[in-house]
Amino acid sequence: MSDRPLRYFPVSWDQLHRDAKALAWRLAEKGPFTGIVAVTRGGLVPAHIIARELDIRLIDTIGISSYDDTQQREMVVLKDKEGDGAGWLVIDDLVDTGKTGRVIREKLPQAHFATVYAKPSGRAVVDTFVTEVSQDTWILFPWDSEPQYAQPIAATRGRAAD
Numbered sequence: 001m002s003d004r005p006l007r008y009f010p011v012s013w014d015q016l017h018r019d020a021k022a023l024a025w026r027l028a029e030k031g032p033f034t035g036i037v038a039v040t041r042g043g044l045v046p047a048h049i050i051a052r053e054l055d056i057r058l059i060d061t062i063g064i065s066s067y068d069d070t071q072q073r074e075m076v077v078l079k080d081k082e083g084d085g086a087g088w089l090v091i092d093d094l095v096d097t098g099k100t101g102r103v104i105r106e107k108l109p110q111a112h113f114a115t116v117y118a119k120p121s122g123r124a125v126v127d128t129f130v131t132e133v134s135q136d137t138w139i140l141f142p143w144d145s146e147p148q149y150a151q152p153i154a155a156t157r158g159r160a161a162d
């Protein structure tokens with residue numbers, strides 16, 4: 001996403017757990033899998049939840065980074081994975097533009113690629129996902145956020161209570 005997101009889609013730990021479990025239900029019938037490749041960093045927490053649900057103990061990683069905060073920049077591949085991905089399940093938190101997903105597809109063409117969330121531009125690159133959000137939405141994960149005080153509606157309209 002190059003411009004400031006129009007809206008946020010905040011995801012709580014509970015919601016992420018529920019959505020990752022929903023993804024695990026969909027993946028249960030697509031296996032068995034040799035192991036999981038988590039796309040770090042965003043894929044790490046969903047990969048853990050899915051590994052637990054599908055009783056997968058073998059976890060590898062591929063490291064790809066292409067955002068600073070909400071700004072997309074040049075992609076850096078920090079850690080690669082050998083092979084064509086046959087039998088492996090690749091897990092990331094989301095696809096946005098689909099750029100990261102396309103690189104994963106090139107590197108691991110035989111793997112099953114799944115994400116918890118997907119935006120329209122990236123949807124076609126994923127084999128399985130759970131929830132679609134609009135392209136101008138920024139998914140706000142629990143590890144990127146914290147609860148804070150919110151002004152009452154009256155105060156935000158310049159009308160404090162007497």
Ligand SMILES: O=P(O)(O)OC[C@H]1O[C@H](OP(=O)(O)OP(=O)(O)O)[C@H](O)[C@@H]1O
Nearest residue numbers: 041042065066067095096097098099100
């Ligand atoms: O579809 P795209 O437009 O390529 O965006 C999706 C990727 O962006 C985020 O990773 P990021 O590069 O922020 O690194 P991180 O996982 O280490 O936070 C997210 O975790 C996906 O991997």
Ligand SMILES: Nc1nc2[nH]cnc2c(=O)[nH]1
Nearest residue numbers: 067096137138139140141
């Ligand atoms: N947290 C987060 N990271 C992203 N990377 C690319 N798109 C997104 C998004 O919507 N939310």
Ligand SMILES: [Mg+2]
Nearest residue numbers: 039040041042
């Ligand atoms: Mg990522």
